Amino acid sequence: MKFMSYTGLALIVALLMQPAFGTEQSDMQAAQIAETKQAELEKMRQRIADLQKDLEQTSASQSEAADALRDSERAISKNKRRLSELSTQQRSAILAHKNLQQRSRHLERDLQGQQEMLGKLLYQQYLGGGQQQEFVKLLFSDPNQTMRDVQYYQYIARSRALWLTAMRKNLQHVNEVTAEHQQKTIELTSLHAEEQMQKRELEKDRITRQQVIKQYAQQLKQQRREINRLQQNEARLAQLLKKLAELLASQQSDNHSTANSFEQRHDFEKLRGRLTLPVNGIVTNKFGDTRPDSTIQWKGLQLRAASGQVVKTIAAGLVVYADWLRGFGNLLIVDHGKGYMSLYANNETLYKQVGDALQGGDTIAAVGNSGGNEDFGLYFELRHEGKQLDPMKWLKPMEIAAH
Secondary structure (H helix, E strand, O other), rough: OOOHHHHHHHHHHHHHHHHHHHHHHHHHHHHHHHHHHHHHHHHHHHHHHHHHHHHHOOOOOOOHHHHHHHHHHHHHHHHHHHHHHHHHHHHHHHHHHHHHHHHHHHHHHHHHHHHHHHHHHHHHHHOOOOHHHHHHHHOOOHHHHHHHHHHHHHHHHHHHHHHHHHHHHHHHHHHHHHHHHHHHHHHHHHHHHHHHHHHHHHHHHHHHHHHHHHOHHHHHHHOOHHHHHHHHHHHHHHHHHHHHHHHHHHHHHHOOOOHOOOOOOOHHHHHHHOOOOOOEEEEOOOOOOOOOOOOEEEEEEEEEOOOOOEOOOOOOOEEEEEEEEOEEEEEEEEEEEEOOEEEEEEEEOOOOOOOOOEEEEEEEEEEOOOOOOOOEEEEEEEOOOEEEHHHHHEEEHHHHOOO
């Protein structure tokens, strides 16, 4: 029987440990998958960064007005993205700080209540004349009364032990919450200091950009009307998209087991006639129309909108490009899978980076006039396997009617 008892106990222990072991194993697998995905993401970002360098090195003279804007407009986008991240972190830290304060108040009230209850238990024991005297009385008492008294004292002893244990735990929790509270205070101070620094840097970059625009005003105006320049910009974009498609295909073939990390499962083709424009603006052109003072046709839509207005992705996808490109300023490109891509250009701020997964309607940028444009707005394109698509044919009927 004793052998059977130990065997039963061993089985119970084994059964109890099995889920824990399985959980630990699954956690390790999840960590390995996350590490692999992160390595693939870093590899992808590096390859796209190398691609951007190649484009810049093979471009024409680096002294052109548009290129003079590059560093300041890149810096403005980077600083504003960091300010947005800091703002999110601050909101989270403030909320956590408030929750810690509330939790601390609750713990203090619980602790005070426990102290009062323990005091009452000790007072009841004191009124009884002390444990030793009570035991002497019990020897000469009625047996039935003695049993009731023994149970009563056992109850008091157990209650006192329980309250003492609860008090110790609450004291430990109070100390932990106090330490977390202090850490959050330090974190908030640090975030505020970094925010102020980023604001100063942003102001410097804006002043630099204004100086560049003032210095190259005439040259920028001329470049906007040069047919050859516009053709070069379009050729540069076409080359970028071709290289990106090759890079994504190569990335997937290099990582067969995790190719789905970068392959969107959404069928973009089914979204025809169901999309909304990425920004609430005024459409100033039609797809295929000739640009003013030029023979070049529009390959997308120019949407006039207020500076800083949010830009949203039209559908789920993966950010495959988020950088400055001559003629398009701060440009963000989203891969929607199966050869479909959407392009968002002339932004002031790019909030997303290469490798970020998006849901439809996610905020990805802020409207600007980067790339040497006079007016604020967003330039938007849709492409399939590199070929331009008319975005108006993909919009909801109500959206088309509104424009």
